[in-house]
Amino acid sequence: MDHTLLLLHSLFRYFVMALLIIVIVRSFTGWQSKREFNGSDNKFSLFLLITTHIQFLLGLVLYFVSPIVIKSGASMKDPIARYWFVEHITIMLIAIVLITVARSTSKRLTDSTAKHKRLFVLNTIALVVIIAAIAMMKDRGFFTLAS
Ligand code: HEM
Numbered sequence: 001m002d003h004t005l006l007l008l009h010s011l012f013r014y015f016v017m018a019l020l021i022i023v024i025v026r027s028f029t030g031w032q033s034k035r036e037f038n039g040s041d042n043k044f045s046l047f048l049l050i051t052t053h054i055q056f057l058l059g060l061v062l063y064f065v066s067p068i069v070i071k072s073g074a075s076m077k078d079p080i081a082r083y084w085f086v087e088h089i090t091i092m093l094i095a096i097v098l099i100t101v102a103r104s105t106s107k108r109l110t111d112s113t114a115k116h117k118r119l120f121v122l123n124t125i126a127l128v129v130i131i132a133a134i135a136m137m138k139d140r141g142f143f144t145l146a147s
């Protein structure tokens, strides 16, 4: 298997997390102080979306080439195999959908406070979901690279 993909996927989690936290902090303060939704708010939310989509694409390729993803019913009985076969992809996909919906629906809102609030609420739920998935990974003692 090409380890570059795994390395990139491992690296991109930090970009996703950092941008997610930046967008959450900016949207929370913007919402609370009723600050106007400006060009930087828009750029950070766009960078977050692009980084997340790249992470998704990398993950999707890994899902089909990685030897630890054993696509068989027998995987359901083993906590580690089940994690990679169904849990990681399902939970992360939920987070990615939340981040995408946060961006695409907030773009259509016109009121600045409403935009900030939408970004804050959906991205915060996405962050909690990602932390839960990473915690499950750690719980099962399964980290290969960069951990
Ligand atoms: C924001 C979303 C995501 C984050 C933060 C994330 C994070 C991670 C992390 C930390 C690892 C462990 C890397 C290592 O062992 O060093 C990993 C592995 C993996 N991820 Fe993701 N992931 C995300 C989305 C996805 C998605 C959507 C898929 C599938 C479509 C996916 C498929 C995989 C696979 C197959 C592996 C195991 C690769 C291997 O060890 O061979 N990931 N991910």
Ligand code: HEM
Pocket (backbone or CB within 6 Å): 046, 049, 050, 053, 054, 056, 057, 100, 103, 104, 107
């Ligand atoms: C299979 C992989 C991908 C899927 C299924 C996907 C899906 C989507 C969806 C559903 C949207 C939201 C459209 C809307 O606003 O209603 C979107 C937007 C977008 N995606 Fe992806 N995407 C993927 C990969 C990528 C990659 C690899 C990149 C970047 C290199 C990317 C960059 C973007 C950008 C820039 C937008 C629009 C951002 C905006 O102006 O709001 N996507 N994508």
